[in-house]
Amino acid sequence: MDYIRKEADGQLVITQSTDFLKIPSCLYGFMNHSTTTEITKSGRTAFCFHGVLDASEEAIICHCGCKMHVNNHPGILLRHLPFGSYLSQVKFNRNQYVCPSCGKSKMQFISFKASGHRITEELYQYTRDLLAIGTYTNKEVAEITGLGKNTVKDIDKQRLQELYTIDGSKLIRPEKTAKFLGIDEFKLHNGYKYATHIIDMETGHILWIANGKKKQVVYDFIEHVGLKWMDNVEAIACDMNSDFQEAFEEKCPHIQPVFDYFHIVKNFNDKVVSEVRKDEQRRLIMEGDMESARSLKKTRYILMSSRKTLQRKDKDATEQKIVSKGSSLFGTENYIRKGGLEERYDDLLNQNKLLFTLDLIKEKLTLAYSRKDEAKMSEDIIDIMDTCRASGNAHLLWFERLIDTHFEGIIAHATYDISAGKIEGINNKIKTLRRQGYGYPDDEYFFLKLFDISRKTYIRNPLSHNICD
Numbered sequence: 001m002d003y004i005r006k007e008a009d010g011q012l013v014i015t016q017s018t019d020f021l022k023i024p025s026c027l028y029g030f031m032n033h034s035t036t037t038e039i040t041k042s043g044r045t046a047f048c049f050h051g052v053l054d055a056s057e058e059a060i061i062c063h064c065g066c067k068m069h070v071n072n073h074p075g076i077l078l079r080h081l082p083f084g085s086y087l088s089q090v091k092f093n094r095n096q097y098v099c100p101s102c103g104k105s106k107m108q109f110i111s112f113k114a115s116g117h118r119i120t121e122e123l124y125q126y127t128r129d130l131l132a133i134g135t136y137t138n139k140e141v142a143e144i145t146g147l148g149k150n151t152v153k154d155i156d157k158q159r160l161q162e163l164y165t166i167d168g169s170k171l172i173r174p175e176k177t178a179k180f181l182g183i184d185e186f187k188l189h190n191g192y193k194y195a196t197h198i199i200d201m202e203t204g205h206i207l208w209i210a211n212g213k214k215k216q217v218v219y220d221f222i223e224h225v226g227l228k229w230m231d232n233v234e235a236i237a238c239d240m241n242s243d244f245q246e247a248f249e250e251k252c253p254h255i256q257p258v259f260d261y262f263h264i265v266k267n268f269n270d271k272v273v274s275e276v277r278k279d280e281q282r283r284l285i286m287e288g289d290m291e292s293a294r295s296l297k298k299t300r301y302i303l304m305s306s307r308k309t310l311q312r313k314d315k316d317a318t319e320q321k322i323v324s325k326g327s328s329l330f331g332t333e334n335y336i337r338k339g340g341l342e343e344r345y346d347d348l349l350n351q352n353k354l355l356f357t358l359d360l361i362k363e364k365l366t367l368a369y370s371r372k373d374e375a376k377m378s379e380d381i382i383d384i385m386d387t388c389r390a391s392g393n394a395h396l397l398w399f400e401r402l403i404d405t406h407f408e409g410i411i412a413h414a415t416y417d418i419s420a421g422k423i424e425g426i427n428n429k430i431k432t433l434r435r436q437g438y439g440y441p442d443d444e445y446f447f448l449k450l451f452d453i454s455r456k457t458y459i460r461n462p463l464s465h466n467i468c469d
Helices: 121-133 138-145 149-164 215-225 242-251 261-286 290-295 300-304 307-318 340-351 353-368 374-391 394-405 407-414 421-436 443-453 462-468
Strands: 003-005 012-014 030-039 045-053 069-072 075-083 086-093 096-098 105-107 180-188 193-200 206-211 235-237 256-258
Touching (some): 121 149, 149 443, 180 421, 206 443, 242 256, 261 300, 290 340, 340 353, 353 374, 421 443
Parallel strands (some): 045 086
Antiparallel strands (some): 096 105
């Protein structure tokens, strides 16, 4: 390889001469005698290393003991490691042998060829390393290595199968037992299908993923890990999906389902607060009180937020920070002049008795989930149920029935202080992975990718982290 130094910027650049470029000696048995440059179909420049492949004496002995003869010399081209922005490939002829005694034929063995792919073992390992880092998407790895996206996907899938499966089919049983589990479903393929994942709440590792969101998912997981493994599990965090709760109670009655604060408040906001606001707005319009009805417009976010959230938003606004939600109620210029979100919230409560009741229930829920004693939490939850019943509102009566049905799992939070935080974190990773990969039609490969990302730790600044260590 010839190098020259430009007078303009003093940088070293490679000339077009490739007369002295030789392949590294790691390709055992290959002797490079010349090198050319070619333009690939993708338009990138590739160094093509031409050479010959040595043949050992043992390779030409047939299984019957006779010496085989060379029958043909077919050519083969293997993709090799890239050199910066340049691709590279190895081109040579290999021998085809035939036995004059038994008639069997075979091709010459290439020690540096990756199994199942027309690439070298070095490029195969380099691609696996890039995929294992977790920083690059498959598309980016394909651009770096010059391989096709399907080849990259096959290499990655094989890597993941080696890590998490036995013989590429059966999932490896977790060795470490879990004290607390979490279960939740997520959407597949634009919401037409669902899948369910079960995680270890202490480590955040995904232990099981399967299509569907019914009892069978739980049955399959218990069969996978075994009842002896499940004996160590004390509680499981889940949403209000009754199928999950019933399945665990049938197979492992000692496990306590726990319904955390996030799912209770989510149901309250989506099914009660949002619907009550709509009903009140319609009622005021029918009564002719257009001004009060207009005051409820664009208040969904305020009514569904906690007072602490509103106070934080107001503080950010006074410090001229960006307020992502809520400020659109007044417009950026009038945000502070009209008193902020908390003052608007108090005005709404003063004007509407039913909205005041919703605020009271939200405060009682926050207090109940701060309890560490089941008896005290039980009293708080019963008080919430009485408030819902006394209101007579259809949506609050529905919420009262929801609490009553899941009462034991709700008050269990006082004993088992576990939340859906890690579960929702996994759900966010699922959305991010699917968005980066523009969807994954292969469910098996997608599930293996999720297993992998749940076991990767995130370091915000790896350089400073290493220095501190």
